[in-house]
Amino acid sequence: MKKLWMLLLLFPFLVSAKPQTDTTYRCPPCGNTCDNVSFSKAGTCAHCGMTLVSKQEKDSITAQKKISICFYLYDGVEVLDFAGPMEVFSYAGFNVFTVAKTKAPLTSQGILKINPDYSIADAPPADIFAVFGGDDNVTTNDPEVIAWIKSRDKATQSYFSVCTGAFILGKAGLLDHLQVTTFHRSIANLQSAVPSAKVLSNVRYVDNGRIITTAGISAGIDGALHLVAKLKGKDEAKRIAAHMEYDKYQAEQGLIVR
Amino acid sequence: MKKLWMLLLLFPFLVSAKPQTDTTYRCPPCGNTCDNVSFSKAGTCAHCGMTLVSKQEKDSITAQKKISICFYLYDGVEVLDFAGPMEVFSYAGFNVFTVAKTKAPLTSQGILKINPDYSIADAPPADIFAVFGGDDNVTTNDPEVIAWIKSRDKATQSYFSVCTGAFILGKAGLLDHLQVTTFHRSIANLQSAVPSAKVLSNVRYVDNGRIITTAGISAGIDGALHLVAKLKGKDEAKRIAAHMEYDKYQAEQGLIVR
Numbered sequence: 001m002k003k004l005w006m007l008l009l010l011f012p013f014l015v016s017a018k019p020q021t022d023t024t025y026r027c028p029p030c031g032n033t034c035d036n037v038s039f040s041k042a043g044t045c046a047h048c049g050m051t052l053v054s055k056q057e058k059d060s061i062t063a064q065k066k067i068s069i070c071f072y073l074y075d076g077v078e079v080l081d082f083a084g085p086m087e088v089f090s091y092a093g094f095n096v097f098t099v100a101k102t103k104a105p106l107t108s109q110g111i112l113k114i115n116p117d118y119s120i121a122d123a124p125p126a127d128i129f130a131v132f133g134g135d136d137n138v139t140t141n142d143p144e145v146i147a148w149i150k151s152r153d154k155a156t157q158s159y160f161s162v163c164t165g166a167f168i169l170g171k172a173g174l175l176d177h178l179q180v181t182t183f184h185r186s187i188a189n190l191q192s193a194v195p196s197a198k199v200l201s202n203v204r205y206v207d208n209g210r211i212i213t214t215a216g217i218s219a220g221i222d223g224a225l226h227l228v229a230k231l232k233g234k235d236e237a238k239r240i241a242a243h244m245e246y247d248k249y250q251a252e253q254g255l256i257v258r
Numbered sequence: 259m260k261k262l263w264m265l266l267l268l269f270p271f272l273v274s275a276k277p278q279t280d281t282t283y284r285c286p287p288c289g290n291t292c293d294n295v296s297f298s299k300a301g302t303c304a305h306c307g308m309t310l311v312s313k314q315e316k317d318s319i320t321a322q323k324k325i326s327i328c329f330y331l332y333d334g335v336e337v338l339d340f341a342g343p344m345e346v347f348s349y350a351g352f353n354v355f356t357v358a359k360t361k362a363p364l365t366s367q368g369i370l371k372i373n374p375d376y377s378i379a380d381a382p383p384a385d386i387f388a389v390f391g392g393d394d395n396v397t398t399n400d401p402e403v404i405a406w407i408k409s410r411d412k413a414t415q416s417y418f419s420v421c422t423g424a425f426i427l428g429k430a431g432l433l434d435h436l437q438v439t440t441f442h443r444s445i446a447n448l449q450s451a452v453p454s455a456k457v458l459s460n461v462r463y464v465d466n467g468r469i470i471t472t473a474g475i476s477a478g479i480d481g482a483l484h485l486v487a488k489l490k491g492k493d494e495a496k497r498i499a500a501h502m503e504y505d506k507y508q509a510e511q512g513l514i515v516r
Contacts, residue, residue: 078345079341079344079345079348080341080342080344080345080502083337083338083341083342083370084338084341084342086337086338086367086369086370087336087337087338087367087475090337090367090368090369096369097369098369098370098371105373109344109345109348110293110348111344111348111354111355111356112341112344112356112372113356113372113373113374113375114370114371114372114373115363115371115372115373116371117371183503184503215503216501216502216503217345217501217502217503217504218479218502218503218504218505219503221476243474243475244338244474244475244476245441245442245473245474245475245476245477246475246476247476248506
């Protein structure tokens with residue numbers, strides 16, 4: 001009986017001596033404000049749809065090296081060309097940043113005024129280099145930018161182009177002897193610009209391993225989902241497509257060159 | 259015979275006296291750099307796919323009042339929510355401009371830094387007022403912006419929301435007693451926020467005449483194509499979808515409330 005009284009008296013101290021653990025749940029990093037919210041129960045985030053994880057798991061994910069992707073933008077870049085993939089890669093947890101020739105504001109689609117994160121003078125390296133269509137001759141006719149793209153080649157694991165962004169990769173000598181695609185009205189022109197390549201029409205994207213080129217404008221969404229499927233699995237690509245309500249998504253709609 | 263000689267001598271003067279007409283062809287206004295290019299033959303523009311018109315026709319189109327659409331943006335706005343419709347309305351020849359609470363740069367999707375064209379202090383009126391999802395509470399919880407939206411109502415012909423942008427229209431009292439939709443994870447929340455509305459799930463967009471609300475993120479593209487079909491005809495919507503290679507486009511996929 002004395003022992004029981006002793007235990008009862010010690011109870012508050014025994015409880016407080018238990019190590020404190022954070023039992024709340026968090027959204028895995030997705031680049032949205034829900035990154036900063038904690039939840040009292042397990043489940044999915046109502047905002048981004050990702051499965052909630054413990055604080056410890058989140059800290060571990062955050063500590064891992066994220067896949068980085070450089071979005072090279074220029075005056076006259078087509079807005080959906082880059083915005084579709086930006087949406088996809090953001091939800092895949094990639095580190096997406098924008099680069100232009102200079103840090104001066106640029107205009108997309110004659111409408112949207114954008115401040116790039118970096119210029120070619122200070123852009124960090126990235127795992128993936130992405131280019132987009134529109135007035136691509138602004139870039140293909142700029143030897144300084146083409147030389148800069150070439151200079152980053154050793155540090156770049158892979159390339160991703162949407163629409164006539166393929167002309168930029170072509171000018172940098174990256175499409176030689178590959179099967180590639182571009183905007184449907186530019187198939188013949190790209191074939192002339194890169195005679196050694198085989199330019200395909202009627203394909204949503206072509207994946208050569210290191211280099212993915214997609215068809216025009218909205219096809220960038222499918223190409224980006226394909227890249228996510230390749231790097232993070234098909235389930236992750238399907239989750240993102242469902243979250244974006246891209247309900248017409250068809251996996252493996254492109255050509256994968258092996 | 260004398261008359262014939264007279265005519266032959268006068269021939270160069272008769273020819274030069276003929277009124278000079280510009281026989282080149284132009285791209286109808288589309289907001290891209292091809293707006294500034296002239297073509298020697300009739301046909302379609304290789305850049306934007308629009309059927310070329312004579313200089314006189316182009317001048318006539320330019321002189322017509324364009325449909326204007328205000329894209330209201332805010333910190334945390336979802337990038338594809340607005341970029342998909344921006345692409346569509348740009349090719350439909352609408353006058354698209356961006357407005358935010360202030361002219362300070364804002365960040366979309368935690369990535370894209372944007373300079374809005376106008377603030378709520380100097381934004382011109384627009385035929386259509388468009389709002390988008392993301393961290394929409396930045397706007398729904400801002401009485402100054404909600405009051406500004408209400409103050410423009412008489413000058414606004416119609417409203418267009420994508421994803422959780424519907425919460426902003428709801429807060430401005432614009433969705434009362436209507437059938438509406440929103441992001442798939444926010445159906446119940448919008449129903450709580452606007453009890454008199456009927457919030458529908460599994461519909462790509464709902465058109466109430468003056469007010470169109472779309473489902474989440476990529477559904478904005480379908481809603482925008484529907485609005486173009488309504489204002490400029492189904493052929494124009496199909497032409498734009500084909501140009502964007504939005505090859506899974508299905509016309510009339512939404513609900514039109516009559």
